[in-house]
Amino acid sequence: MTKLSYLHEPGVLHNLAMRYELNEIYTYTGNILIAINPFQRLPHLYxxxxxxxxxxxxxxxxxxxxxxxxxxxxxAMMNEGxxxxILVSGESGAGKTETTKMLMRYLAYLGGRSGVEGRTVEQQVLESNPVLEAFGNAKTVRNNNSR
Known part of the structure; x- marks a missing residue:
């Protein structure tokens, strides 16, 4: 995005579409990450x-x-206290829940791999997600599990 001559809607949309075609679903605009839901699993990315x-x-x-x-x-948390x-925003079905799971998984990975009862910290954090979703999600016309 930073290489676009003019930051106007047609140029931005064209850039995002071109990256999406290449399965490059993430794009930076400064320190903001734009994610486009690929509606398919891309396990190699995670x-x-x-x-x-x-x-x-x-x-x-x-x-x-x-x-x-x-x-x-x-x-920033570890080095500077x-x-x-991290704000995850988007319309229903945009992939907010999956993105949040990936964020939680990565942070748990960074935080440590040892856990209790033979489960890693990552597993414990991800297992808590259904409970957290129960407080903030509801079924909508476009998504059975929307925020």
Whole structure:
């Protein structure tokens, strides 16, 4: 986006469409991450190898990714003691829940791998998600599990 000559709606939409066609579902606009729901599983984008790549990498060093946003927040919290928030916004069916799960998974991965009862911290955090969703989600016309 930063390479666009003019930041106007047709140019932005064309850029996002071109990236989407290449399965590049993430795009930066400054420090904001735009994610387009691919409506398909892209497991290679979220595996342990990908988490290792983004762990400690500088923002913008690697391709745009939800892990990069989480990593910036985690580093600020750990290195500077700063509280952080990550806002996940979008319409019903946009992929907010899945994006939040990926954020939680990555943060749990960074936070430690040892857990109780043989379960990792990551597993425990992700297992808490249905309880959290019960407080904030409802069925809508477009999505059975919407926020």
């Amino acid at each position: 595996d342990t190898h990908m988490m290792e790549q983004y762990k400690g990498a500088g923002f913008g060093e690697l391709s745009p990714h939800v892990f990069a946003v989480a990593d910036v927040a985690y580093k 700063k509280s952080n928030s």
